[in-house]
Amino acid sequence: LLVHPRISGQYPLVQNVTVTEGGTANMTCRVEYNDNTSLQWSNPAQQTLFFGDKKALRDNRIELVHASWSELTISINDVTLTDDGMYTCSLFTMPVRTAKAYLTVLGVPEKPEIDGLTKPALEGDDITLTCMTQGSKPAADLRWFRNEKEVKGAKEVNASGKTFTVRSSLQLHVDRNDDGVAYTCKVDHVALAQTPQQATEVLEVHYAPRVQIVHSLAVPQEGQYLKLECVSKGNPSPDPVMWTKDGGELPDLDRMIVEGRELTFTSLNKTDNGTYRCEAGNHLGTSSAEYVLYVYDPPTTLPPSTTPPLHSIPPDPTRASDRTVTDSRDPNALGQHGTDHALIGGVVAVVVFVTLCLIIVLGRYLARHKGTYLTNEAKGADDAPDADTAIINAEGNHAHAEEKKEYFI
Numbered sequence: 001l002l003v004h005p006r007i008s009g010q011y012p013l014v015q016n017v018t019v020t021e022g023g024t025a026n027m028t029c030r031v032e033y034n035d036n037t038s039l040q041w042s043n044p045a046q047q048t049l050f051f052g053d054k055k056a057l058r059d060n061r062i063e064l065v066h067a068s069w070s071e072l073t074i075s076i077n078d079v080t081l082t083d084d085g086m087y088t089c090s091l092f093t094m095p096v097r098t099a100k101a102y103l104t105v106l107g108v109p110e111k112p113e114i115d116g117l118t119k120p121a122l123e124g125d126d127i128t129l130t131c132m133t134q135g136s137k138p139a140a141d142l143r144w145f146r147n148e149k150e151v152k153g154a155k156e157v158n159a160s161g162k163t164f165t166v167r168s169s170l171q172l173h174v175d176r177n178d179d180g181v182a183y184t185c186k187v188d189h190v191a192l193a194q195t196p197q198q199a200t201e202v203l204e205v206h207y208a209p210r211v212q213i214v215h216s217l218a219v220p221q222e223g224q225y226l227k228l229e230c231v232s233k234g235n236p237s238p239d240p241v242m243w244t245k246d247g248g249e250l251p252d253l254d255r256m257i258v259e260g261r262e263l264t265f266t267s268l269n270k271t272d273n274g275t276y277r278c279e280a281g282n283h284l285g286t287s288s289a290e291y292v293l294y295v296y297d298p299p300t301t302l303p304p305s306t307t308p309p310l311h312s313i314p315p316d317p318t319r320a321s322d323r324t325v326t327d328s329r330d331p332n333a334l335g336q337h338g339t340d341h342a343l344i345g346g347v348v349a350v351v352v353f354v355t356l357c358l359i360i361v362l363g364r365y366l367a368r369h370k371g372t373y374l375t376n377e378a379k380g381a382d383d384a385p386d387a388d389t390a391i392i393n394a395e396g397n398h399a400h401a402e403e404k405k406e407y408f409i
Contacts, residue, residue, distance in 0.1 A: 012039065012089045014101035019079055020191045021108050021137075026065060027101060028073040029089030038092050039072035044085030050074050081105050081137065081162045106191040107137025107163045112199045114185055120235075121174045122284070123207035129170045131185030131199065135163045141188040142168035147181060179205035179235055208285030209234025211241075213278060221296045226265040228291055230278035238280035238287075246274045268295045 012029045019025040029039055041049045048056040053067035065073040076083055084105040091097045112133040121127055131142050131153070144153045153168040168185065172178065180202065187197040209232045216227040230241045243250060243263050250256045250263075252271075257264045265272060272295055279288040 010034070010037075010091060010093055011097050012091045012099040014087075014089050014099045016102045016104070018104040018106065020106045021079060021081060023079055025076045025079050025083070025103055025105075026073060027076070027087055027089075027103070028071065029099065029101075030071045031091055032070070034069045034091070036069060039067075040090045040092065041072060041074050042088045042090070043083075044087065046088070076103075079103075079105050081107055084162065105137070106189075107135050108191045109133040109136035109140040109166070109187050109189050109197060111197050112142065112185045112187050114183070114199050114201045117201050117203070120204040120206045121178075123174060123176050123205055125174045127172050127174060129172065129183060129185075129201070130167060131170075132165065132167045133187050133197070134160070134165045136166060136187075136189055136191075137163045138190075139164035140166050142166055143186045143188060144168065144170050145184040145186065174203070174205055176205060176207040176235070178203045179207070204235075206235050206282075206284060209238040209280050209282060209287045211238075211278060211280050211287040211289045213276070213289045213291040215291060219296060220268055220293060221298050222269055223298065224268050226268055226293075228263040228276060228278075230261045230263070230280065230289070232261070232278075232280040232287065234280070234282050234284070234287075236282045238282045241278050241280040244277045244279075247277075270295055 010031065010033060012031050014027075014029050017025050017027060027041060029041065031039070038052045040051045043049055043057075049059075049062055050056060050064060050067070050072065052072070053064060055062070055064065061077045061079075063075050063077070065075050067073075072089070084103060087101050087103055089099050089101070110133055112131050115130045115132070116128050118125070118127055129144075131144070133140055133142065139157045142153065142155060144151045151170065153170040156167045156169075158165045158167075170183070182200050182202045184198055184200040189197075211230060211232045214229045214231055217224060220226050230243070232238045232241060241261050243258055245251060250258070255266045255272075257266065261278075263276065263278070272293055275290055275292050277288055277290045279286060281287065
């Protein structure tokens, strides 16, 4: 910003200067016209720094850069916050004419620190993270990030002499999703344009395990290879896991192989049917899951793919466990499905057979009653001239009825 009086000529011209603490400030004073009159720089305490090219204050940080009839430039090295203030350039005419320039010294905020982190934190805890930085001028701004996403904190600013102390608090309700999450506090300040300051803390959260069983076959059949994996997630890691069948130990360790979290059946048979349970725990609780195994007969054709869902077990509050249980469909569902198809096919066959029988019987009935029937008038009508004669002829011919018998086949 150019600062000068509203008249030209003999009045000096100066500029405000902004510099970061520890840097170098160059103060320049110029005049457009000078008749060999001296220029002088003085500090906020009105102490003369330079009068022309003559140094007046014994301060090794202050040096002469350029001195002439139209310009006086000095430098202040390694500036401190005490150098901040109004500087005066004087032109010694009659009367003395002056111009003032403000030297702004930026206080560099210190590297932030994060307090309040408990290691490890427990799931369900409420904690408050506090980030603090000191020495900023003007007051710095603090920003929180959860991994790369910004979250809002509560800011507090306190003055300490010419600098400021800034705090920002972030309240958290800790759950298992916070385990391994990085919380970062960044300082925003005009003096840190090139070298941003930040601090990061990674949360470690301990929580009770959750367990589920993953199976390798949708429809297990005799002779097949089956692998059950007990997938457990907890911190600390719940290791090892324990496998049981129908509430007891595994019966056939030659075909049922336990390796770490996996239970492997080398060749399934009907004796393997039952409820298999895996259980895992740490110092915060225990969790379990179950898988109901039903071994089907090998089909002549590929059965439709059905995944037996897993049924749940309610958590046991006395053991502080968070039980994850898998569902299972009725193992007889596949057999019932085949029985339904067979029953429907049998009913259709019976209906078709009964229909054909009815058609045959009806045809024979109609064929047996097929023929020509004559009334009495018709029997004598062949040779009679009128109806009365036809009736008489018919009665006369009744005696010959045996000769006109009809035979039905």
